[in-house]
Amino acid sequence: MRLDPTAKITNKERWGGYHLLILESPDIAREAVPGQFLMIRVAYGSRPLLRRPFGVHSRSDGSLGIFFKIEGEGTNLLAGKNPGETLDLIGPLGKGFNLGLGEEGEAHSGAPALVVGGGRGIAPLAFLAAEMRKNGRTVKILYGGRSRTDIPLKDRLKAEGGDLVCATDDGSFGFSGLVTDLLDKEIQKSPASAVYACGPEPMLETVNRIAAAAGLPCELSLEARMGCGFGACWGCVRRIRKNGAESWVKICEDGPVFSGGDVVWTVKG
Ligand SMILES: Cc1cc2nc3c(=O)[nH]c(=O)nc-3n(C[C@H](O)[C@H](O)[C@H](O)COP(=O)(O)OP(=O)(O)OC[C@H]3O[C@@H](n4cnc5c(N)ncnc54)[C@H](O)[C@@H]3O)c2cc1C
Ligand code: FES
Incomplete structure (x- = not known):
């Protein structure tokens, strides 16, 4: 996990309420694996106070892409950022996907x-x-x-x-x-x-x-509402099966990626 307080926005694209930002952050880009996420400070004042989580969408030449939809105050502020401005990032966070899933069988x-x-x-x-x-x-x-x-x-x-x-x-x-x-x-x-x-x-x-x-x-x-993104606040807990038994885990640390069979569902699809 690294802190990059000055990740420069180098490109921006928009489709209605969906936005793509490219952020120059070589150290975080080098370490990121698919499924990991960033905690981004979207404003320098106290509103909103908490960073917002975004999955790593792309990686190229020391840069990372984030793709997001405007949902509320934080994403709206982020959508207003422009190339040349900088963002304060923490990442890469969490556990990513197993890229070889199903290949072993x-x-x-x-x-x-x-x-x-x-x-x-x-x-x-x-x-x-x-x-x-x-x-x-x-x-x-x-x-x-x-x-x-x-x-x-x-x-x-x-x-x-x-x-x-x-x-x-x-x-x-x-x-x-x-x-x-x-x-x-x-x-x-x-x-x-x-x-x-x-x-x-x-x-x-x-x-x-x-x-x-x-x-x-x-x-x-x-997904979960996240306060810190790295295990400190217990804001993101939910029930997950570990070794067959249900327990409370932190989505930010133990996930956000989980084996489907381990998830305890709170809603029915
Ligand atoms: C690990 C992780 C990765 C994520 N990656 C992406 C991504 O790549 N692209 C993207 O568009 N979004 C992503 N999200 C969701 C994104 O973080 C939220 O949409 C964002 O934090 C909303 O902030 P806001 O201030 O705009 O909205 P708020 O004003 O905080 O909330 C607006 C509405 O969205 C709901 N909401 C906010 N955050 C969440 C959440 N985490 N889960 C469920 N409902 C929520 C609120 O209940 C409320 O109804 C991710 C979330 C997590 C936990
Ligand atoms: S977001 Fe703080 S512990 Fe997970």
């Missing part, structure tokens, strides 16, 4: 890993998919949103050479329906080796159920 070898992103949940998965491809792994991204405006990265992910299938709840682009219905269809259609997902909690619960029914290993990136 003979049963699914060679089949693609399915990477399922719902809305802004695509943020850490773009980095995951890029690193897995670098390692020679076949990856298929399933990218879903309410409408076509909620899947703004579709052209970019396609241009990066990825196998990409989109879903929209309102049928305005790609498969018409939930991205979890698309996942179910893809798994019925052809073999897969593993499932990785990030998105709203009901989506993750359904992804986990579908993966478990198909006998596929599954990792999920969870």
Whole structure:
């Protein structure tokens, strides 16, 4: 974990309420692995007091990308930042994805890993998919949103050479329906080796159920309100199974990525 109080913003893109910032932070960029996150101070005054968590979305030449959706005060302030300004970062934080998930088993070898992103949940998965491809792994991204405006990265992910299938709840682009219905269809259609997902909690619960029914290993990136991001405040605890027994764990330290089978669900998908 490092502190970089002067990470320079070098580029900014925007699609409606979705924003992409590129931040120059060579030390944090070098250490980051897919699934890890940054705690970012979005203002220098006392409002908001707490840093906000964002997954690492991309990495290139000493820089990191964050992709986020405006949800409230903090993300709104962040969206107002411009190239040339600096941000105060702590990172990389948390435990990331297991990039070799499902590869060890003979049963699914060679089949693609399915990477399922719902809305802004695509943020850490773009980095995951890029690193897995670098390692020679076949990856298929399933990218879903309410409408076509909620899947703004579709052209970019396609241009990066990825196998990409989109879903929209309102049928305005790609498969018409939930991205979890698309996942179910893809798994019925052809073999897969593993499932990785990030998105709203009901989506993750359904992804986990579908993966478990198909006998596929599954990792999920969870969210929680975070005070510190590195284990000091106990603000992010939830019930997780560890060695078969339920216990309270800190999402920021023990996660945010967990094996689907270890998550204790509080909502039903
Ligand atoms: C590990 C981690 C990684 C994340 N990565 C990304 C990312 O890459 N891109 C991205 O767009 N967002 C990401 N988020 C969510 C992001 O941190 C929140 O949207 C942000 O903190 C909201 O701050 P705000 O001040 O704009 O909203 P607030 O004013 O604090 O809240 C606005 C609304 O959003 C809800 N909310 C805020 N934070 C959370 C949260 N963590 N979980 C559930 N509901 C919340 C509040 O209940 C409220 O209804 C991540 C969260 C975590 C825990
Ligand atoms: S956010 Fe403080 S302990 Fe997890």
